[in-house]
Amino acid sequence: MPLPVIIDVEASGFGNGSYPIEVGYFTPDGNSYCSLIQPEPGWTHWDPSAEQVHGISREVLLAKGRPGVEVCLDLNTALRGQTIYCDAWAYDYVWLSKLYDAVELFPTYHLKDLRELLAECEQSLWHGLRSEVEKRLALRRHRASGDARTIFETYNEARKRCKPDWIV
Template identity: 35%
Template sequence: MGKIAFLDLEASGLGSASWPIEVGWCFDDGAPETMLIRPAQEWPHEAWDDHAASLHGLAYDVLEASGLVVGEVCARLNQALEGAAVYSDAPDWDGFWLYRLFAAARARQRFSLCDFGDLLCELPPQTVAAAVAEAKISSPHRHRAREDVLHMKKIFDLATASC
């Protein structure tokens, strides 16, 4: 198996006009990387959801001040992830937000997104269940990209430790 990466995006909300605000990834043998994303001009401010903001804890003003422009984010993602098997625990949503990101940058995405569940499907179900239970305690989801990719990595590491 080639390089494995885990990817997560946080977004302005869950609506059809929502857009990405943070992206993170982590290789199975490395440390996580994250980037805040400056809202693109064409992304509607009305898609900013206060409930989503209460979950991820990021303010719109912080994204405008500290986020990277979409072209920089896309270039870095392509540089880091091209050629890797990239897994998401929410590939439909993350794929949608990647589409929005790359469309805003007028760039081509050079990696594909796979379902994290497919990575674990060959393992015994009890092994996966135990890994998920342990990861919930030691590396919980936080609705932030860094923590969420580390959560997937922890599940993968625990589930494959005996392989």
């Protein structure tokens, strides 16, 4: 199976009223995409604990975020017809749906949970490998595209370590 495209979403918080503030992906050929998203009218929830995780202030988001319709069109163009994976499907699906609903568009790609690809061996190695990958990559900011790359590299490393000896 070919390596997957990984997507990640940063959000204003973790509960009711939260919304996407940044989306990023990483592809097997090393390409990445990342964009801040302007909050839609009515998207006012802001959780300071989430801001401490992603490091994006609401002020930066309002000043540098791109309109949601542009972000959705970017994603639809780049990811059309593909199956894309994320590591927090229950959250990422909701946040991407909220974004697409707000701009009255539909994704042209399919979003799936990365756990669907993980065998038992890969699952057992996941947390330790992720820590190793985070140290190796030494990304200085917790951002969507960086997280997508970390998830991708962790998956790739787990897959290599769990590959049966008879597969060349």
